[in-house]
Amino acid sequence: MTATTVDLVDYADATRRYDPVIGIEVHVELGTLTKMFCPAEVSFGAEPNTQVTPVSLGLPGALPVVNGKAVEYAIRIGLALNCEIAETCRFARKNYFYPDVPKNFQTSQYDEPIAFDGWIDVELEDGTVFRVEIERAHMEEDAGKNTHVGGATGRIHGAEYSLVDYNRAGIPLVEIVTRPITGAGDRAPEVARAYVQTLRDIFRALDVSEARMERGNVRADVNLSLRPTPESPLGTRTETKNVNSFRSVERAVRYEVSRQAAVLDAGGTVIQETRHWHEDTGVTTSGRVKSDAEDYRYFPEPDLVPIAPPRDWIEEIRAGLPELPVARRRRLQGEWGYADAEMRDVVNAGAIDLIEATVAAGTSAAGARKWWMGELARRAKQDDLTLEALSVTPAQIAELQGLVDTGRINDKLARQVLEGVLAGEGDPEQVVVARGLEVVSDDGALLAAIDEALAAQPDVVEKVRGGNLGPVGAIIGAVMKATRGQADAARVRELVLERIG
């Protein structure tokens, strides 16, 4: 690739003068046990070309059969995105020659998607809710995976030869296409990111996919165009392919806004084309020009019969849908009584599930938040781990807070107990016993320490007896020191005053 200098307009400047319109296509690999059209198993990381059948290799004579589970998952996604579900729909063949497409056509839905006309509310970081309209969600099969060997860049140009792994060929995908997303203004990158993130959360909540971005379970193509004002007709769009992390989605939109603004400023026209996203440099480069778009010669797949999901089945699926992430967050915030900012921090820290489990184990919402967003968040940051990766469970946190609530340990001791739990010394109770951290509540032991302290400081005793309570702290301090902090300071004070009379 030859380096070219591209003019870019400052982002804030660009969005002052242009209105960005985005459109996003998200592909999600469904987590079915077998492929879309054949019983080949699907699992991550298998030896190349071991998860194939005559169907997924496109051998002569092989015929596809639709995976019913994949249809169910597609309907689940459609319903979660508030879509209509088609009474009947068909697959079509998208014809094009490429070695990773074993039949040299992809079996996909074309003009008859299984789900259409939906919407989803997306919550931005500051709590603003933005509605994204969904045009369609359709089923299709994935292609195989090419590895280009011998070139410097791993791309096909300059490669000596290419290898194809058909394990991925035929894995069920659902492609979700938005309508043009308008009105986001300068927050377009943030909206794009939040939309993809929301979808990812939904896929996981629906249990239709592991939805791991780093494995390519979720892949986004980002369309962007600029227009002078929100009232102007839509401008020419570019489609940036395979933007595969949340951060990249945001960056790609920003980059295209700046780039297209520069093109338009210079009096040029944006070319309708596919662009490649470069994760390392954060830029997009020109790919295929779309104006001489390939003719895919779509026609209805004659090897399959139409899918007509019975209405009662759809209602059954609808009834079984889990609570979706945004609704759940709202419900939990209400139940926990967190302020908006507190809730946002919890969400951003990925602590929702942990706090929910801790609360379920008997801790107050405030107590759970105190631990997870306080000491544990600090610890996670220090060790560069996610909260979930810390070696402590919600049940252990609940047990720890229980020990504090019953007065067996104080807050200071609790932090030491937590140390022990994180160090793998066992549950809080075990750590308390093993480290001898329990609050000393045996009055006999305390009195011995108090008598010792009183004997050591007769002058203080005198002052207190004289009605001056100020110096009593010195006695308490000495007792606490003698008990290595394990005494309940309030009880010590009571006993000291009692003893002095």
Place this chain on the structure above:
Amino acid sequence: MTDDLTRLSAADLAGRLRSGEVSSVDATQAHLDRIAAVDGVVNAFLHVSTDDALRTARSVDERRAAGEELHPLAGVPIAVKDVVVTQGMPTTAGSKILEGWIPPYDATLVEKIRAAGLPILGKTNMDEFAMGSSTEHSAYGNTRNPWDLDRIPGGSGGGSAAAVAAFEAPLAIGTDTGGSIRQPGAVTGTVGVKPTYGGVSRYGLIAMASSLDQAGPVTRTVLDSALLHELIGGPDRRDSTSIPEALPAIVEAARQGATGDLTGVRVGVVTELTGEGYQEGVSARFAQSLDLLRGLGAEIVEVSCPHFEYALGAYYLIMPSEASSNLAKFDGMRFGLRVEPEEGPVTAERVMAATRGAGFGDEVKRRIILGTYALSAGYYDAYYGSAQKVRTLIQRDFAAAFAQVDVLVSPTAPTTAFRFGEKLDDPLAMYLNDVATIPANLAGVPGMSVPAGLSDDGLPVGFQILAPAKADDRMYRVGAALEAALETSWGGPLLDRAPVLPTALTEQEG
């Protein structure tokens, strides 16, 4: 009673195998010997699987000796059209592009044949990818018509029909996209049946046009077709277009028909499939068959199917469209022929182009080009879209016709077998061979060709019977009744009148 096991019908041979009178090894060997004797001339087989067939035969004999309950056709040898994939046995579909390819799996119908213990004699010749009506488009040479070795055996399944007509096999499998079972049946004096679309699984059939292709039996008697149809038919979860219900009682219908009573059966002659364009002798034999049916008690009426006129046109848009996509997978990347470009860079795209250029014959290329064009943006509605509308109109014609009659009839093909080369340079003339058979494929209804005698030129004529979808039993009843009446009038099967073929032995002696 003949001692030549190759002259027996499958039903008779099966009876002798059951009674222990003959062994499957003997029957299979007799057919292998016949193949060795005549196939050098007929060229019906692309591959003869001697060892595999004898192994199956031995196993059936052993199992029978052990008292095992076997399929009624167990031990009866069979030939399979080379468009059907057979595990461990070469499968070329008559094309250079698949030369040497050994499939790693069996078609569903082959699984059933193997499970029932029918020794597979080999794979039969055909027009490349089943595209043709004469088998002249095979990449592996012509198959000759046993009635006249200078003439075509029909197509695309000329190999299966010739093998059965030449007594090289009592049973064969054909496939029929526009007439490829029925037209060869007609011109070789054999019985050929295209079942209702979805009646026999397409899993493992190398597809030409998915919405039209259907496998079926090629035999010498109607009862044999019913027996084979029953074996290979029925639902298959690996073929989404297969009919979920069980087959109708076709064997029973064939037996009932053979008793010769068609009282109350209404037979419709399709106006549009008779008269002009049909050879005189063909029309004469057709009329004679109608008289016989009338004599058996059937009521003969004329029925018009006005849209059949457009069937050929619609077919030659739908079939190439689907074929252009189905044949895209032959690209040299995963199996079969791989040709690298003679000069310039060796990229995937250029290897695909070179492979397809070298591996496909002219007729295949012609249809791929036609189909690619018909599906192109801007042409789709006018071509593929319009053709699908015609298809609907043809289905309605059938529905209206079957509201009046039980079966429809016509000559199977407009002419008897033509000479090699006669129509090779005139694709349209070649395509017209299928004018009477194509409507059934477009509508998905079943069709059968029964030998109706010889035309003035001494060559066989076929009588076509069409029935409503899923009512295949009707055509077996009528077909068996007609067959019985005709054979009575002839004093024996039509094939008894076929000329004696030169055998390898007589050639040596001569």
